[in-house]
Amino acid sequence: MNGTNGHIVDATRITRVFPMPAGPVTAVADVSLHVGRGDHIAIRGPSGCGKSTLLHMLGCVDTPTSGTLLFDGRDVAQLSDRQRSLLRLRSIGFVFQRFFLLPMLTAAENVELPQSEANVAKDERRRRTRELLEYVGLGARADHRPAELSGGEMQRVAIARALANRPGLLLADEPTGELDRSTGAQIAALLDRVNADGTALVIVTHDPSLAERSRRVLNMRDGRIDEDRTLP
Amino acid sequence: MNAMGFAWRSLVRQPARAVLGVLGVAAVGALLFDMLLLSHGLVISMRDLLERTGFDLRVTATDALPGSGPLIPDAVAATHAIAELPTVRSAVALRFADAIVDHAPRGVQATLQGVAGSAAHPWTILRGRDIGSGAEIVINENAAGRLHAAPGTRITLRASCSSAEQSLPPVTFTVAGIARFPFDTPNGTTLAASLDQVGEACGASDVSEADVIMVASTESAGPDAAVAEVAQHFPALRVLSNADAVNRFERGGFTYFRQISTVLTTVTLAFAVLLITVLLTVSINQRLGEIAALRALGFSRWRVVADVFCESVLIVGGGGLLSLPLGAALALALDRILKRIPGIPADVHFFVYQPSALQLHLLLLAATAVIAALYPIRVVARLPIAATLRDEVVG
Numbered sequence: 001m002n003g004t005n006g007h008i009v010d011a012t013r014i015t016r017v018f019p020m021p022a023g024p025v026t027a028v029a030d031v032s033l034h035v036g037r038g039d040h041i042a043i044r045g046p047s048g049c050g051k052s053t054l055l056h057m058l059g060c061v062d063t064p065t066s067g068t069l070l071f072d073g074r075d076v077a078q079l080s081d082r083q084r085s086l087l088r089l090r091s092i093g094f095v096f097q098r099f100f101l102l103p104m105l106t107a108a109e110n111v112e113l114p115q116s117e118a119n120v121a122k123d124e125r126r127r128r129t130r131e132l133l134e135y136v137g138l139g140a141r142a143d144h145r146p147a148e149l150s151g152g153e154m155q156r157v158a159i160a161r162a163l164a165n166r167p168g169l170l171l172a173d174e175p176t177g178e179l180d181r182s183t184g185a186q187i188a189a190l191l192d193r194v195n196a197d198g199t200a201l202v203i204v205t206h207d208p209s210l211a212e213r214s215r216r217v218l219n220m221r222d223g224r225i226d227e228d229r230t231l232p
Numbered sequence: 233m234n235a236m237g238f239a240w241r242s243l244v245r246q247p248a249r250a251v252l253g254v255l256g257v258a259a260v261g262a263l264l265f266d267m268l269l270l271s272h273g274l275v276i277s278m279r280d281l282l283e284r285t286g287f288d289l290r291v292t293a294t295d296a297l298p299g300s301g302p303l304i305p306d307a308v309a310a311t312h313a314i315a316e317l318p319t320v321r322s323a324v325a326l327r328f329a330d331a332i333v334d335h336a337p338r339g340v341q342a343t344l345q346g347v348a349g350s351a352a353h354p355w356t357i358l359r360g361r362d363i364g365s366g367a368e369i370v371i372n373e374n375a376a377g378r379l380h381a382a383p384g385t386r387i388t389l390r391a392s393c394s395s396a397e398q399s400l401p402p403v404t405f406t407v408a409g410i411a412r413f414p415f416d417t418p419n420g421t422t423l424a425a426s427l428d429q430v431g432e433a434c435g436a437s438d439v440s441e442a443d444v445i446m447v448a449s450t451e452s453a454g455p456d457a458a459v460a461e462v463a464q465h466f467p468a469l470r471v472l473s474n475a476d477a478v479n480r481f482e483r484g485g486f487t488y489f490r491q492i493s494t495v496l497t498t499v500t501l502a503f504a505v506l507l508i509t510v511l512l513t514v515s516i517n518q519r520l521g522e523i524a525a526l527r528a529l530g531f532s533r534w535r536v537v538a539d540v541f542c543e544s545v546l547i548v549g550g551g552g553l554l555s556l557p558l559g560a561a562l563a564l565a566l567d568r569i570l571k572r573i574p575g576i577p578a579d580v581h582f583f584v585y586q587p588s589a590l591q592l593h594l595l596l597l598a599a600t601a602v603i604a605a606l607y608p609i610r611v612v613a614r615l616p617i618a619a620t621l622r623d624e625v626v627g
Contacts, residue, residue: 052622061528062618082532089530098624100525104245109233114529116233161529173621 007070008091008169008200009035009058014067016053016223027053029223030067035169039200040192042211045220051204052173054220058202059092059171060084072168089118093162093199097174099154101146107133107157108142114164132160136190152183159190163199170194172203176210188213235535239542246515250547253511257551257597258558260504264497265559265593266566266583271493273584275482281579282474285354285414287324288455289447290472291462298328298444307442308427310466311349314445319453319461322351325442327430330392331423333379334402340378342421344391345413346430348440351448355424359383360409367429369405372413372422381407389423393434403433418571418578445469489582501600508547508604512540516608523612524620536612544605552597560585 016028028050035041035058043051056062057069060076061084069076071087079087088094101110108129115125133139136156138149146154155175162170172191176184188210195201203210211217212231219227233241243250282288291314293302304310307325315323327346332339347353353362355370360383363370371381379387385407391400405425413422425433427442449458455473463471472480516523523536563583570582 053618056618056621059528061621082534085527085530085532087530088528092530094525094528096525096528096621098521100522100624102241102522104241105233113233113526114531117529117531117535165530 007034007036008039008072009033010068010070010073011058011064012068012070014054014057014064014069016050016057016062017065026223028057028064031223031225032067033058033218033225035200035202037168037200038195038198039202040195040213040215041200041202042214042217043202043204043220044206044208044211044217047206049220050223051220053223055171055173055202055204058169059094060088089114090165091167091169093165093167093170095155095158095162095170095172095175097177099146099151099158099178101154101157101161103146106143106145107138107149107153107160110146110157111160111164114161118165120165128164129160132163133157135163136160150183151179152186155179155183155187156190159187159194163194167199169200169202172201172205174205174207175203176205176207184210235538235542236546238539239546242515242519242539242543243546249511249515253508253547254550254554256507256511257504257548257600258554260500260507261552261555261593261597262559262562263500264504264596265555265589266563267493267497267500268589268593269559269563269583269585271490271497272586272589273582274489274580275478276584276586277579277581278481279474279478280584281414281577282477284579285446286352287354287446287448288474289320289449289458289462290474290477291445291447291466292443292470292472293468295470298326301443303327303441303443304445304469306440307445308348308440310469311442311445313465314447314462315349315351317458317461317465319449319458321448321450322349323445323447324349324351324354325427325440325445326354327427327434327442329430329434331389331433332392333375333421333423334388334390335379340375340421342375342389342423344389344430344433345422345424346427346442347424348427348442349445351446353424354446355411355413358410358412360407362411363408363425365426367403367405367425368408369423369425369429370409370411371407371424372411372416372420374416374419375421375423376407376410378421383407383409389433391430391433391435400433400435403429405429414579415577416579417575420578497596501596504548504597504600505604508544508600509607511547512544512605512608513611515543516540516611520615520620521624524615524617524624527615527617528621533613536615537609540608540612541602541605544601544608548597548601548604552594555593555597556590 011033013030013032015030018025045051057064063077111129111132112125133142136159138156176187205211215231217229218225292298293304311323311325314320325348329344331342331344333342388402388404390402416422449455459471459473567581567583
């Protein structure tokens with residue numbers, strides 16, 4: 001379900017301040033951003049500019065110090081920890097730079113895990129897992145553990161895992177950061193396909209070639225969006 | 233995959249850690265189990281031994297233990313009178329003395345028992361037959377071995393019946409049978425004859441004195457009623473039921489077993505808690521990124537807490553199961569060592585299994601699993617997802 005204005009995420013003047021021993025540090029300052037269904041957004045900027053903090057707030061793993069963040073029309077600040085967990089489980093997918101696959105589980109089990117947490121029936125889980133591994137081109141590697149996969153293959157499994165519960169929004173934090181150029185391009189193409197199939201995508205990246213594949217590129221500096229470009 | 237399955241896979245992922253944890257808990261659990269068996273073992277064993285003799289009351293002249301206090305005068309008449317009481321089924325008088333049996337080169341030291349009364353004698357005949365009238369004697373297996381004696385063999389002994397040095401004439405007995413005595417020590421040499429024969433061997437003018445009168449109550453009356461009735465008729469004597477004797481035994485000299493057990497139980501449990509807490513905490517600290525990622529993917533706080541708790545349960549459960557056979561084997565070995573203490577009857581055990589000990593063992597292990605998991609659970613429950621993900625990437 002989207003918000004009343006059709007946006008998945010409505011961030012209005014959100015700020016995130018971290019208390020530090022040397023004094024408070026403002027990681028994100030007064031940012032407003034709306035993510036609609038099917039959007040493809042890249043966030044760029046130098047290290048420490050607040051990209052990941054913004055992504056974490058959009059993904060409801062962190063809450064703004066001030067401002068309003070609505071997800072599907074619900075004020076995230078008003079949700080309990082359990083409600084936020086459920087929201088992430090059912091509506092948001094995460095892809096991390098370091099994959100964070102569970103090494104003791106096979107590729108299929110990694111993809112099945114969020115579905116299991118969402119109480120999806122076993123047969124449906126199996127079917128969905130097969131479908132997703134085929135989707136990311138790893139149907140033949142379902143029974144392989146992460147240690148037996150290449151970096152690109154691990155990121156493909158991570159993308160399949162992020163899509164397991166059919167989220168409306170996929171957030172990726174430097175998804176090609178640990179990959180070589182060629183493998184990174186394959187992951188970028190896969191993310192394009194995910195977006196083309198209807199999932200909104202917000203990517204934090206240093207990689208210009210990945211960012212340029214988006215339809216909208218936000219440049220951040222010192223916690224603020226200093227450029228918002230829509231690409232043709 | 234439920235929390236238990238997930239915890240299992242997490243343990244299998246680091247087999248060395250899992251094995252270390254399980255073996256550590258098994259060792260600690262075995263000690264814990266043994267301490268619980270020890271805490272009441274001696275008392276329970278002594279109670280069982282008293283009950284196995286077939287008598288449930290002991291009548292003595294004073295509070296002193298039989299054989300170490302004054303004799304009961306006119307014990308044979310008292311025994312017959314007690315046996316006639318409505319609450320009493322049977323009674324037997326026993327006298328204890330030391331003896332040296334003639335046997336080259338220096339003789340064999342023995343404990344001599346004299347018995348009189350209506351009841352079955354407090355020993356079990358293994359070979360031959362029980363004593364009859366006349367100078368007959370039954371001996372235990374140790375005596376038979378040392379004296380090379382069998383039913384029909386004649387032995388000569390000199391009794392020593394009081395603390396004062398005596399020079400008593402030798403007395404000759406015919407071995408009627410080989411018997412097993414309930415309070416025999418592993419290497420003890422025990423002989424038993426009729427009370428009057430022992431009295432004569434002791435050179436006593438009054439051969440009816442005894443150290444103790446052992447009494448069996450009727451089933452309908454029970455020991456408490458019999459104690460009351462015997463005490464009423466013989467106010468000068470001290471009457472104890474088996475339960476009273478066990479209580480005295482428990483209060484008197486063996487509370488330190490329970491104290492030692494309590495101290496060692498506390499120490500072993502503390503070790504178990506520390507071991508599991510350290511293992512789980514180290515494991516979790518290695519997986520903070522994964523846990524934060526799972527939380528970001530929508531796993532609830534309770535789910536990741538349950539994963540950690542189940543890991544603790546699996547380590548403690550596995551170790552706890554192993555601890556039972558390990559503890560039983562250890563108890564047998566320790567029991568053999570402790571039974572070398574002089575004067576301990578062969579049928580008395582220090583480590584005695586009882587269902588309540590097993591229940592307490594399981595309860596304490598369950599508490600260990602919970603307490604050991606508290607700190608790692610706190611770490612996981614309070615894990616800041618965003619900061620952890622950021623730190624993992626920067627790290």
